[in-house]
Amino acid sequence: MNIRKLLLTxxxxxxxxxxxxxxxxxxxxxxxxxxLVYRTGPxxxxxxxxxxxxxxxxxxxxxxxxxxxxxxxxxEECETSYNNDRGVECYERLKKQGATGAxxxxxxxxxxxxALIERATADKIPVFSMGYGRADATIGSVFPYxxxxxxxYWAGADAIIQYIQAQEKGSLKGKKIALVYHDSAYGKxxxxxxxxxxxxxxxxxxxxxxxxxxxxxxATWLQIGxxxxxxxxxxxxxGVMNATAIKxxxxxxxxxxxxxxxxxxxxxxxxxxxGAAAKGYKSAQFTGTGTGAPIHAQIREQLYAKNxxxxxxxxxxxxxNRGLVxxxxxxxxxxxxxxxxxxxxLTGEQVQWGFENLNMTQEVIxxxxxxxxxxxxxxxCNDHEGGGAVVIQQWDGKNWNYVSDFINPRREMLTKxxxxxxxQYAKEKNITPRDCKM
Amino acid sequence: MIYREAGQFKxxxxxxxxxxxxxxxxxxxxxTLFVAFFVIPVVANEYWxxxxxxxxxxxxxxxxxxxxxxxxxxxxxxxxxxxxxxxAFAAYKLSTAFPELNILIVFLLxxxxxxxxxxxxxxxxxxxxxxxxxxxxxxxxxxxxxxxNKFGWFNNYSPSGVISAPPRAxxxxxxxxxxxxxxxxxxxxxxxxVAVMALIAKNLTRxxxxxxxxxxxxxxxxxxxxxxxxxxxxxSAFAISSFFxxxxxxxxxxxxxxxxxxxxxxxxxxxxxxxxxIIGGLGSILGSFLGAAFIVxxxxxxxxxxxxxxWQIPVDMIAHLEFMIFGAxxxxxxxxxxxxxxRLWQIAKEKMRLWPFPY
Numbered sequence: 001m002n003i004r005k006l007l008l009t010x011x012x013x014x015x016x017x018x019x020x021x022x023x024x025x026x027x028x029x030x031x032x033x034x035x036l037v038y039r040t041g042p043x044x045x046x047x048x049x050x051x052x053x054x055x056x057x058x059x060x061x062x063x064x065x066x067x068x069x070x071x072x073x074x075x076e077e078c079e080t081s082y083n084n085d086r087g088v089e090c091y092e093r094l095k096k097q098g099a100t101g102a103x104x105x106x107x108x109x110x111x112x113x114x115a116l117i118e119r120a121t122a123d124k125i126p127v128f129s130m131g132y133g134r135a136d137a138t139i140g141s142v143f144p145y146x147x148x149x150x151x152x153y154w155a156g157a158d159a160i161i162q163y164i165q166a167q168e169k170g171s172l173k174g175k176k177i178a179l180v181y182h183d184s185a186y187g188k189x190x191x192x193x194x195x196x197x198x199x200x201x202x203x204x205x206x207x208x209x210x211x212x213x214x215x216x217x218x219a220t221w222l223q224i225g226x227x228x229x230x231x232x233x234x235x236x237x238x239g240v241m242n243a244t245a246i247k248x249x250x251x252x253x254x255x256x257x258x259x260x261x262x263x264x265x266x267x268x269x270x271x272x273x274x275g276a277a278a279k280g281y282k283s284a285q286f287t288g289t290g291t292g293a294p295i296h297a298q299i300r301e302q303l304y305a306k307n308x309x310x311x312x313x314x315x316x317x318x319x320x321n322r323g324l325v326x327x328x329x330x331x332x333x334x335x336x337x338x339x340x341x342x343x344x345x346l347t348g349e350q351v352q353w354g355f356e357n358l359n360m361t362q363e364v365i366x367x368x369x370x371x372x373x374x375x376x377x378x379x380x381c382n383d384h385e386g387g388g389a390v391v392i393q394q395w396d397g398k399n400w401n402y403v404s405d406f407i408n409p410r411r412e413m414l415t416k417x418x419x420x421x422x423x424q425y426a427k428e429k430n431i432t433p434r435d436c437k438m
Numbered sequence: 439m440i441y442r443e444a445g446q447f448k449x450x451x452x453x454x455x456x457x458x459x460x461x462x463x464x465x466x467x468x469x470t471l472f473v474a475f476f477v478i479p480v481v482a483n484e485y486w487x488x489x490x491x492x493x494x495x496x497x498x499x500x501x502x503x504x505x506x507x508x509x510x511x512x513x514x515x516x517x518x519x520x521x522x523x524x525x526a527f528a529a530y531k532l533s534t535a536f537p538e539l540n541i542l543i544v545f546l547l548x549x550x551x552x553x554x555x556x557x558x559x560x561x562x563x564x565x566x567x568x569x570x571x572x573x574x575x576x577x578x579x580x581x582x583x584x585x586x587n588k589f590g591w592f593n594n595y596s597p598s599g600v601i602s603a604p605p606r607a608x609x610x611x612x613x614x615x616x617x618x619x620x621x622x623x624x625x626x627x628x629x630x631x632v633a634v635m636a637l638i639a640k641n642l643t644r645x646x647x648x649x650x651x652x653x654x655x656x657x658x659x660x661x662x663x664x665x666x667x668x669x670x671x672x673x674s675a676f677a678i679s680s681f682f683x684x685x686x687x688x689x690x691x692x693x694x695x696x697x698x699x700x701x702x703x704x705x706x707x708x709x710x711x712x713x714x715x716i717i718g719g720l721g722s723i724l725g726s727f728l729g730a731a732f733i734v735x736x737x738x739x740x741x742x743x744x745x746x747x748x749w750q751i752p753v754d755m756i757a758h759l760e761f762m763i764f765g766a767x768x769x770x771x772x773x774x775x776x777x778x779x780x781r782l783w784q785i786a787k788e789k790m791r792l793w794p795f796p797y
Contacts, residue, residue: 037753039752039753039754039757040754040757040758041757044754048754076745077752077753078753079741079753079754079756079757081757084695084698084702085493085695088489088694088695089489089490089738092484092485092488092489093485093489093742096484096485110598111699111701111702114598114600114602114697114699115695115696115697115698117697118602118616118617118696118697119617119696121617122617122618134598135597136597183587183701184587184599184699184701185598185599185600185699185701186598188597188598188599189597189598191597192597209587212701212704421597428534428594428602428604429602429604429605429616430604430605
């Protein structure tokens with residue numbers, strides 16, 4: 001390589017790098033929402049429908065209502081590939097964009113949520129981790145900027161146990177339950193809850209960690225199917241791990257009806273690769289299934305008919321619907337905050353107030369066209385979970401169907417656990433909890 | 439051209455053995471340090487400081503550590519991620535068990551813990567080498583991550599196994615970890631640390647111990663015959679390398695992400711650092727920095743470019759383009775110069791000294 005080439009390379013590198021130093025584009029008076037998505041990488045089959053649901057909902061709000069009370073929503077996607085470092089980079093890149101900065105952030109990964117909790121709290125941007133992330137962040141006095149509505153992993157664990165209890169005619173005494181989980185922060189979340197419930201209800205809990213990415217589960221399932229022979233298996237899996245688990249469970253002859261996954265183990269991407277083996281498999285869920293809700297008709301009519309929207313291929317999938325509901329809750333939090341601060345783009349701090357005063361009753365849900373897609377929630381200063389309910393669905397080989405009513409997790413016990421864990425966190429971090437009595 | 443050493447006479451042994459014997463290099467280094475310490479904190483915004491420069495510096499430190507072991511001492515290792523995790527978890531345990539301990543001492547002690555673990559896993563190097571040793575260090579990688587994941591004691595029985603950095607000040611109100619620390623404080627603290635560590639590493643490689651590493655690397659039997667003790671040379675390389683890598687891990691957890699789980703230090707992290715020193719240049723301190731810049735910064739740059747020049751293309755397309763261009767660049771640089779970016783820089787300097795008649 002000669003010197004001229006080297007200098008040319010250096011010069012072109014400098015040209016490429018120069019725009020990075022330039023000031024960000026001047027923002028219009030819109031409410032900006034950064035979208036951390038994973039449309040590539042090992043978890044893309046789950047990430048794509050989620051991201052599509054978000055975009056379609058925001059487009060619908062802009063097209064149908066002209067924005068939230070006249071304030072249009074703008075958004076920008078940033079690809080994380082479900083990678084924590086990239087998630088942090090995306091957050092830092094997007095947090096100051098738009099007229100008022102990011103109004104809230106949906107990390108869409110337990111790992112990224114953990115990495116963002118402190119940063120976002122310092123930046124005064126709400127972290128909306130819907131059904132993932134840190135369960136004890138429900139305690140708003142310690143985590144003012146983290147929202148876990150409508151249900152945490154701990155609530156999900158409790159709801160699953162309640163469902164099993166109902167199937168077992170009310171008593172779990174002497175029953176054996178196995179937990180197959182992804183050996184990461186995400187997979188470990190329900191353990192403490194399931195253990196506490198085990199003491200209370202009298203079942204024994206056996207833990208089966210599965211190393212990432214979860215393709216190797218032969219030994220786990222031989223042990224479950226041949227040695228332990230549990231009455232029920234609960235799964236906290238993610239990505240390729242789910243379909244593998246379903247296939248392995250079928251291979252050892254474990255009945256699918258007694259195999260329940262958490263909501264991240266219950267989408268089309270999880271059961272379809274397992275084929276016929278998955279028939280009868282169940283999972284917990286807090287958002288509805290199918291394309292029957294009024295909002296689906298509106299999306300077809302307002303977006304797809306006019307060649308707008310991007311989610312046609314994933315329309316009505318479990319995770320697409322979850323994206324819709326997530327976006328809807330975020331928009332309602334903004335709308336609530338507008339009631340106090342006026343109809344203009346709001347800052348993250350103002351949206352935080354909106355979240356804490358969010359009250360989505362059944363009437364509101366019906367008005368938004370989300371009938372059947374979610375249960376009512378009501379948040380407050382100290383309760384950032386909002387009392388959402390969990391439903392159990394079953395895969396019939398083609399569709400997910402409800403097999404239970406919406407189950408309300410037993411929050412008296414859970415709140416005690418949330419509080420104990422949150423106070424431990426506050427002590428470690430020298431945080432003085434907010435006074436939520438006012 | 440201006441870069442030449444004609445007229446610069448060395449009149450003492452000290453001048454002859456300086457790290458930068460050419461005046462222009464010395465000035466270049468001083469200007470770089472001045473910019474890094476005084477200009478960047480003023481002009482750079484939070485995004486640049488926290489999500490670009492901080493990970494770059496942390497990875498530079500880790501790359502220096504691995505370069506000592508693999509580049510200088512010739513011991514191929516795939517355990518970098520495990521040693522980083524050691525440093526991170528040791529720093530967490532120390533800082534939560536002894537809250538009054540100064541954070542600087544916490545980092546140094548956590549480096550020490552990683553060094554001890556490094557020596558333990560370096561023992562097989564006395565019997566095996568090359569790819570066989572790489573497989574042995576792979577065991578360290580998997581074992582350490584499994585251990586931190588398995589035993590709650592390491593993360594103070596956190597329900598999810600995640601550790602998070604408590605807020606700690608270097609002195610008085612100068613917080614360098616936790617959310618209350620300002621980005622500038624974090625950056626300056628890390629930069630100072632990395633600068634001092636890089637200087638130490640540079641001098642280590644120039645003195646007796648570094649020469650014994652290189653002798654072992656180039657031909658271990660010959661080195662033994664001329665009186666170098668392989669046991670000392672190999673184990674010291676493992677200890678010092680792990681010390682650097684351990685501190686890098688602690689910095690990653692405490693200054694960059696703020697909270698990590700053991701999986702953040704999985705095998706991919708080891709590969710990442712190994713690629714840095716291969717691209718940057720084996721056996722070169724400068725190469726560690728260049729390699730870290732290439733592996734950490736280039737993907738972020740590639741990812742940002744379409745948005746900045748106003749291209750409206752979907753994010754998944756950008757991500758795929760990023761992989762393709764990044765992969766192509768790795769192949770390009772390794773074909774152009776298999777000895778890494780540091781060697782390219784060295785060639786450029788040699789050409790400039792011969793200018794205008796390079797051959």
